[in-house]
Amino acid sequence: xxxxxxxxxxxxxxxxxxxxxxxxxxxxxxxxxxxxxxxxxxxxxxxxxxxxxxxxxxxxxxxxxxxxxxxxxxxxxxxxxxxxxxxxxxxxxxxxxxxxxxxxxxxxxxxxxxxxxxxxxxxxxxxxxxxxxxxxxxxxxxxxxxxxxxxxxxxxxxxxxxxxxxxxxxxxxxxxxxxxxxxxxxxxxxxxxxxxxxxxxxxxxxxxxxxxxxxxxxxxxxxxxxxxxxxxxxxxxxxxxxxxxxxxxxxxxxxxxxxxxxxxxxxxxxxxxxxxxxxxxxxxxxxxxxxxxxxxxxxxxxxxxxxxxxxxxxxxxxxxxxxxxxxxxxxxxxxxxxxxxxxxxxxxxxxxxxxxxxxxxxxxxxxxxxxxxxxxxxxxxxxxxxxxxxxxxxxxxxxxxxxxxxxxxxxxxxxxxxxxxxxxxxxxxxxxxxxxxxxxxxx
Amino acid sequence: xxxxxxxxxxxxxxxxxxxxxxxxxxxxxxxxxxxxxxxxxxxxxxxxxxxxxxxxxxxxxxxxxxxxxxxxxxxxxxxxxxxxxxxxxxxxxxxxxxxxxxxxxxxxxxxxxxxxxxxxxxxxxxxxxxxxxxxxxxxxxxxxxxxxxxxxxxxxxxxxxxxxxxxxxxxxxxxxxxxxxxxxxxxxxxxxxxxxxxxxxxxxxxxxxxxxxxxxxxxxxxxxxxxxxxxxxxxxxxxxxxxxxxxxxxxxxxxxxxxxxxxxxxxxxxxxxxxxxxxxxxxxxxxxxxxxxxxxxxxxxxxxxxxxxxxxxxxxxxxxxxxxxxx
Ligand code: SF4
Ligand code: SF4
Numbered sequence: 001x002x003x004x005x006x007x008x009x010x011x012x013x014x015x016x017x018x019x020x021x022x023x024x025x026x027x028x029x030x031x032x033x034x035x036x037x038x039x040x041x042x043x044x045x046x047x048x049x050x051x052x053x054x055x056x057x058x059x060x061x062x063x064x065x066x067x068x069x070x071x072x073x074x075x076x077x078x079x080x081x082x083x084x085x086x087x088x089x090x091x092x093x094x095x096x097x098x099x100x101x102x103x104x105x106x107x108x109x110x111x112x113x114x115x116x117x118x119x120x121x122x123x124x125x126x127x128x129x130x131x132x133x134x135x136x137x138x139x140x141x142x143x144x145x146x147x148x149x150x151x152x153x154x155x156x157x158x159x160x161x162x163x164x165x166x167x168x169x170x171x172x173x174x175x176x177x178x179x180x181x182x183x184x185x186x187x188x189x190x191x192x193x194x195x196x197x198x199x200x201x202x203x204x205x206x207x208x209x210x211x212x213x214x215x216x217x218x219x220x221x222x223x224x225x226x227x228x229x230x231x232x233x234x235x236x237x238x239x240x241x242x243x244x245x246x247x248x249x250x251x252x253x254x255x256x257x258x259x260x261x262x263x264x265x266x267x268x269x270x271x272x273x274x275x276x277x278x279x280x281x282x283x284x285x286x287x288x289x290x291x292x293x294x295x296x297x298x299x300x301x302x303x304x305x306x307x308x309x310x311x312x313x314x315x316x317x318x319x320x321x322x323x324x325x326x327x328x329x330x331x332x333x334x335x336x337x338x339x340x341x342x343x344x345x346x347x348x349x350x351x352x353x354x355x356x357x358x359x360x361x362x363x364x365x366x367x368x369x370x371x372x373x374x375x376x377x378x379x380x381x382x383x384x385x386x387x388x389x390x391x392x393x394x395x396x397x398x399x400x401x402x403x404x405x406x407x408x409x410x411x412x413x414x415x416x417x418x419x420x421x422x423x424x425x426x427x428x429x430x431x432x433x434x435x436x437x438x439x440x441x442x443x
Numbered sequence: 444x445x446x447x448x449x450x451x452x453x454x455x456x457x458x459x460x461x462x463x464x465x466x467x468x469x470x471x472x473x474x475x476x477x478x479x480x481x482x483x484x485x486x487x488x489x490x491x492x493x494x495x496x497x498x499x500x501x502x503x504x505x506x507x508x509x510x511x512x513x514x515x516x517x518x519x520x521x522x523x524x525x526x527x528x529x530x531x532x533x534x535x536x537x538x539x540x541x542x543x544x545x546x547x548x549x550x551x552x553x554x555x556x557x558x559x560x561x562x563x564x565x566x567x568x569x570x571x572x573x574x575x576x577x578x579x580x581x582x583x584x585x586x587x588x589x590x591x592x593x594x595x596x597x598x599x600x601x602x603x604x605x606x607x608x609x610x611x612x613x614x615x616x617x618x619x620x621x622x623x624x625x626x627x628x629x630x631x632x633x634x635x636x637x638x639x640x641x642x643x644x645x646x647x648x649x650x651x652x653x654x655x656x657x658x659x660x661x662x663x664x665x666x667x668x669x670x671x672x673x674x675x676x677x678x679x680x681x682x683x684x685x686x687x688x689x690x691x692x693x694x695x696x697x698x699x700x701x702x703x704x705x706x707x708x709x710x711x712x713x714x715x716x717x718x719x720x721x722x723x724x725x726x727x728x729x730x731x732x733x734x735x736x737x738x739x740x741x742x743x744x745x746x747x748x749x750x751x752x753x754x755x756x757x758x759x760x761x762x763x764x765x766x767x768x769x770x
Binding site: 010012013090169241251252253254255256324325326327328330332334336338339355359360362363366368369370371372375376380382383385403406409415416418419420428 | 448449450451452453454455456457458460461462464465516519559560561562660709710711712713714715716762763764765766767768
């Protein structure tokens, strides 16, 4: 029996069209827009101004606090302006526009691709380098990695869990990375283990990526401290709490962080970025992005410079299909619908998904038939139908009592509801409101 | 891009399941038993079923259109399902006008007076059935003999009624059993009874189909039938002269129909599996109590309605197991 988390979960059609497409380097864009807030926490502060010349890897915005991350230029050329532009959030964000000229890198960055396995760095050096390199969680949550590596006093990491689950349908970026960059990934994992001073790491991978499981298993056969854990395919196994439960059987208490059960979770993309940062001095300036969709002619996995306009990715994948009805940044379960392709790839962009018209529309909501499916599939053991009702009626105490803040916004409830009720829409609303109430109480 | 893109919050994909699909799958699951009842009772079965379905849908349409002034939703399949279930719960010989009244009560009182699908606390078909049982006790309990039975009689009592009457007159159960269909007959449905309760086997087939299609989970039927079996088993072991063996109870008197198709009505049963356990056991216990000690030979309809009444309470107190331990 394959391991998995116990409570709830759904299995949407996988549609991994790009699973056998090797990662391709996308051609350099003509210009980039690099937002200064590509992470959770304080936005970074821009260090450059109009007219400045920048090189690839140069810091162009400095972390704005402890929970923040540096931003580096992903191209070389001239800063044309520092201004607002729309990103995947749909809101105008402060960022740096750079016109590309050539491809000139900072000297300290090692650009050849030979594997560098040995390292002598200690925990502090590694964390500093990760901090320097502006690494954030690449699974989509974009939490600054160095913060995770410094557990608050009183808590201690016992293990590292690498998230290779990629449970979102359609996305294959992590899958390809595990297949093609296995050795580098393992070095990255060792670096993270060293930074955390733990001597056990697990790589959780869903069983629909058998080739990746096999190849990583072979690679770490001689290293007992890193273990590949094949997992049953079930969404949302990539959720930190679900992944920890699946791999270790431990349950992160309500309201607590993974470190409460001794676990630190990092995405495979993050581990690869850590390898590049520490062993090659390379900051986080590019990432793998899946570009996919049912009617796209060439679903692909691209290695993309941060700040590249999304439409260049779609062009390279065969162009926007006629029947496009919706464009999503990220996967279909948790990704964000965007108004246009005129948005930049950022550190958190795991995929660009093009959905054809009929699939894109929501169906009209009907009466709840009280079938209980939303309850059965909720991985947090909540009662979505009830949370929706109390949010609709604005009964906030009830929403709080029924643990609305535990919702991880995985969307399993809305996905499964036969009456097409917009459960998560209302739960988000309720979460926002209850969150406000809780914060005001603390003050 | 000239065309407007859809912008909506996640998730952006949805199961292909819908309310309609669920309803039509339940209906499909009832088809084998329906075919059997046509085989057993002939055109009468067709008449009663068609009337019930058409009347339920018709009343739903009229009430939604002219009384509630909303867009009728008769195509969602729920009214048709109520019609079939109502037909399954009455004798095939029932006069047409009675079944029409039953349909009116089921849809009008049982469902729409509470606001329609999803808001009704009680199973509409059962509301209709129990109303008819109380209002027209004679017509509701004269059971036609199947076309293929070797007898001259036109109507008879159901096996449960014969037993109940006999035990009341002091006859030992074993003697009474001689004149009743064997378990095999009961299993495939060679007995007197309502259209939907006579073939346990075909109802189980429908159950298997619904489990396969994930229309319902196994919890309610298994807990209802399991409880009847265990509770009746205890009574039987205590006094085999007065109480019938448990398997007989499972195969007669609508136990299967009730457990598989009526108690599992989503709208009126608890949401969580834990709640469904309590609900199922409750129905089982009440059914056995009514059948052995109550005024009616049959009890599962009442048992389900009573437990329907407890559903909101169960939902309020039985919470799913929360991730991370908090209650
Ligand atoms: S979105 Fe929230 S309420 Fe809905 S299934 Fe996921 S965790 Fe549960
Ligand atoms: S899944 Fe939809 S119809 Fe079923 S109980 Fe939840 S909200 Fe109601």
